Amino acid sequence: MPTIVVDVMPKAELLDPQGKAVAGALTRLGVTGFGDVRIGKRFELTVEGDVTDETLAAARRIADDVLSNSVIEDVVGIEVVE
Amino acid sequence: MTVRVGVITFPGSLDDGDARRAIQIAGAEPVALWHGSHDLEGVDALVLPGGFSYGDYLRAGAIAALAPIMAEVKDAANRGMPVLGICNGFQMLVEAHLLPGGLIRNAHQQFIRRDQRLRVENNDTAWTSDFASGQEIVIPLKNADGGYVAAESELDRLEGEGLVTLRYLGVNPNGSLRDIAGITNERGNVFGLMPHPEHAVEPGFGPATPRAMRSGVDGLPFFTSAVAAVVGAAA
Numbered sequence: 001m002p003t004i005v006v007d008v009m010p011k012a013e014l015l016d017p018q019g020k021a022v023a024g025a026l027t028r029l030g031v032t033g034f035g036d037v038r039i040g041k042r043f044e045l046t047v048e049g050d051v052t053d054e055t056l057a058a059a060r061r062i063a064d065d066v067l068s069n070s071v072i073e074d075v076v077g078i079e080v081v082e
Numbered sequence: 083m084t085v086r087v088g089v090i091t092f093p094g095s096l097d098d099g100d101a102r103r104a105i106q107i108a109g110a111e112p113v114a115l116w117h118g119s120h121d122l123e124g125v126d127a128l129v130l131p132g133g134f135s136y137g138d139y140l141r142a143g144a145i146a147a148l149a150p151i152m153a154e155v156k157d158a159a160n161r162g163m164p165v166l167g168i169c170n171g172f173q174m175l176v177e178a179h180l181l182p183g184g185l186i187r188n189a190h191q192q193f194i195r196r197d198q199r200l201r202v203e204n205n206d207t208a209w210t211s212d213f214a215s216g217q218e219i220v221i222p223l224k225n226a227d228g229g230y231v232a233a234e235s236e237l238d239r240l241e242g243e244g245l246v247t248l249r250y251l252g253v254n255p256n257g258s259l260r261d262i263a264g265i266t267n268e269r270g271n272v273f274g275l276m277p278h279p280e281h282a283v284e285p286g287f288g289p290a291t292p293r294a295m296r297s298g299v300d301g302l303p304f305f306t307s308a309v310a311a312v313v314g315a316a317a
Binding site for chain 2: 010014015017018020021066067069071072073
């Protein structure tokens with residue numbers, strides 16, 4: 001069944017405490033070369049039947065209205081994977 | 083008149099019982115309401131209590147903001163009914179777009195619990211009229227997602243219009259922008275805050291004061307203010 005993948009990230013200008021905690025752990029482990037870590041969310045919406053323009057439009061709508069909060073997050077990707 | 087104040091219980095609400103108790107101590111009748119119904123049972127004011135509604139799985143307060151009863155809450159808020167959101171309830175109010183901004187994970191990435199000093203910046207709301215403007219108070223704070231954020235322009239508007247209602251004093255416990263602890267809407271009937279006034283309403287259970295341990299009752303005026311607002315509106 002086709003799946004629509006929605007990726008949501010905390011806004012770039014906001015502090016991402018989770019990412020910061022992981023970045024700190026990497027430094028403690030002696031891993032270098034990664035300046036920053038940011039953690040987002042991936043949603044997989046399984047589509048019953050074919051992906052139509054309407055399905056995609058609905059996915060875009062809920063990505064903006066439900067899956068993300070535009071005050072604190074950005075929808076950074078919506079793609080269809082088989 | 084007996085003022086009836088509804089407290090909505092969501093799956094994962096923790097402080098609904100304390101909120102109902104605070105309402106009773108403030109001289110009103112608490113009414114237990116259920117997230118899955120469409121009935122506000124004729125209450126005069128509403129409290130969205132603290133907790134972790136629906137596990138806070140999507141974002142804090144996000145799924146609760148879509149609960150069936152929230153349609154009625156939005157209508158009531160837009161008609162001018164006093165609506166208070168405490169902690170998780172504050173998160174619901176911003177997710178429901180009844181208040182601007184958003185709440186993110188604490189900057190230090192940890193759950194925090196402390197007795198928090200605050201300043202009442204605006205006593206011209208339904209929930210703060212029993213305070214003096216600029217009054218300093220202490221009530222408990224306990225949260226994981228308490229960092230208040232909004233766009234710079236939105237923060238400027240909130241400050242300019244006097245909608246910043248409560249500000250952290252001494253310590254900013256979670257990285258909130260401009261030390262914001264609570265905000266109100268333009269009409270002053272919808273008010274959200276991260277600290278917990280319902281845990282500081284009777285001697286023996288509140289924060290320590292110089293006078294005695296656990297004697298702090300600085301949370302009670304929030305509830306008596308709303309009772310007065312309802313009585314005033316009816317008169």
